[in-house]
Amino acid sequence: IKSLREYQKKLKSSISQAENLALAVDAWSNIRNEYILNYTILTPKPYFINSITSETNRHTAEYLCDLMIHALEKYDPHKFLVIITDNAANEKKAALLLKQTFTHLIPLELVRPIVKWIHLLESDEPFIHKVVHAFKQIKQSLTDSVSLGPITPDVEKMIFEKFPRRHECAVQPIHLAAVILDPKDLGVNLDPEELLNGIEFIDTLSKTMTNIDPVVVLTSLTKYRNKESMWDKEMIWKTVESFESLTWWKGVGSINCRQLARVAIRILSMPTSSASTERTNSTMGRVHCAKRNRLTTKRAIKLTFISHNYKLRVRSKKTSESQTAFSKEAGIVQESYQNQKRLKSSDNRTTKRRKGDSEL
Numbered sequence: 001i002k003s004l005r006e007y008q009k010k011l012k013s014s015i016s017q018a019e020n021l022a023l024a025v026d027a028w029s030n031i032r033n034e035y036i037l038n039y040t041i042l043t044p045k046p047y048f049i050n051s052i053t054s055e056t057n058r059h060t061a062e063y064l065c066d067l068m069i070h071a072l073e074k075y076d077p078h079k080f081l082v083i084i085t086d087n088a089a090n091e092k093k094a095a096l097l098l099k100q101t102f103t104h105l106i107p108l109e110l111v112r113p114i115v116k117w118i119h120l121l122e123s124d125e126p127f128i129h130k131v132v133h134a135f136k137q138i139k140q141s142l143t144d145s146v147s148l149g150p151i152t153p154d155v156e157k158m159i160f161e162k163f164p165r166r167h168e169c170a171v172q173p174i175h176l177a178a179v180i181l182d183p184k185d186l187g188v189n190l191d192p193e194e195l196l197n198g199i200e201f202i203d204t205l206s207k208t209m210t211n212i213d214p215v216v217v218l219t220s221l222t223k224y225r226n227k228e229s230m231w232d233k234e235m236i237w238k239t240v241e242s243f244e245s246l247t248w249w250k251g252v253g254s255i256n257c258r259q260l261a262r263v264a265i266r267i268l269s270m271p272t273s274s275a276s277t278e279r280t281n282s283t284m285g286r287v288h289c290a291k292r293n294r295l296t297t298k299r300a301i302k303l304t305f306i307s308h309n310y311k312l313r314v315r316s317k318k319t320s321e322s323q324t325a326f327s328k329e330a331g332i333v334q335e336s337y338q339n340q341k342r343l344k345s346s347d348n349r350t351t352k353r354r355k356g357d358s359e360l
Contacts, residue, residue, distance in 0.1 A: 007305065011047050011309060014043065014047065015041055015043060015047060015075055016075070018079070019266070020079065020081060020269040020270075021041055021042065022041070022042040022081060022082040022083070022271050023041055024039075024084040024085075024273075024277040025037060025039055025083070025084070025085050025094075025274065025277060026038050026040075026085070026091075026274045026277040026278050027059070027091065030284065030300075031293060034054075036051050036297075037053075037067060039052070040280060041071075041075060042126075042269075043269070044124075044125075044126040044246070044270070044271060045124070045312060046271070047309060048277075048283075048308040050305070051304065052067055053297055059090055061089075061090045061094040062094075064091060064094035065098050068095075069098065069101060072098075078104070081105070081267075082174070083095050083099075083105050083107050085108075086274060106174055108170075123275070124312075124315075125244070126246055126268060126272075127244075128267070128268060128270045128271065129175075129182040130272075131170070131171060131175045131272055132171055132176060132190070132194075133179070135171055139163060142159060142163065173201035174201055176195070176197050176198030176201065177199075177205075178198075180195070180199065180225070181267060181268060182245045182268075183237070183240045183253065184240055184245070203217070203218055205263060206259075206263050209262065209263065209266070211259075212263065216259050216260075217257075220259065224260065230256040236255070236256070239252055245268050246265065246269060249265050279308070284300060284301070287303045287307060288300035288304075
């Protein structure tokens, strides 16, 4: 009980300090065939919040929506941008009902990429900027495979009819915006319509954030994509290949325009799937197994809470050294940039002084 309370206190503190949150929800049935709904809040670290048993309640979309509202209100609804559910009909409908209450929320369905993308997009890392590329690569792979494989024309037609629908459902403007804000890509591989939708999303989001001027954000976005003005410094782009997009924006990317960086960090912090919540199902399955079938459901939920968040804390410690190294490098880049500004200012003053002397 003491460990549970300590973790609850630390977890609440960690989530309260985060400015950008996402809620992932997934349902499953335990060893007693009880319907259990697991909640994960991502900062982007996936914190297991709670499991709720439906008991005598029906698993309707309205009931699930009420549970989601309770979770959002506990941690400030305005901090949340994305709500992720599985493909179950009641969960999808619940997310849409939730959007009627909190209009700023973006409901995302679970992205289930094939083979090579599963490990990446269903990891705990925020790789929302890779979703568009994943679908394009999957489409190309399907095109190549279908033409070579023993597939009947009817099956081939069905595949290429359903894939665009899945693409339309899974890839939304937030994913296009994430590609534009990926310094490795800059949105150069998007078609004109995708590029316009992504920029429009960035503009719309900036208008909902406090202390953000949308005009400044769009101006900075244009200079960022064209590598103009303050973005033309080679030192700024040297670290792009060494770090993920979110880490880059938190460090080097925030030097030139903090307002654009805030928007970028908010978007790039979002997860791609509810896989983190599904992993809490696995954790609970190991805790509440056949050998421990006499555990009460409430006790199993508490043990799952400790187990999942303890592992998350251990993994976080392992990444702290690399983050510290990047912070130092970002500091060096910023110091170098400030030195260049001071040197340029000094040269301008010297030029003006010489001009004044010559006039005398």
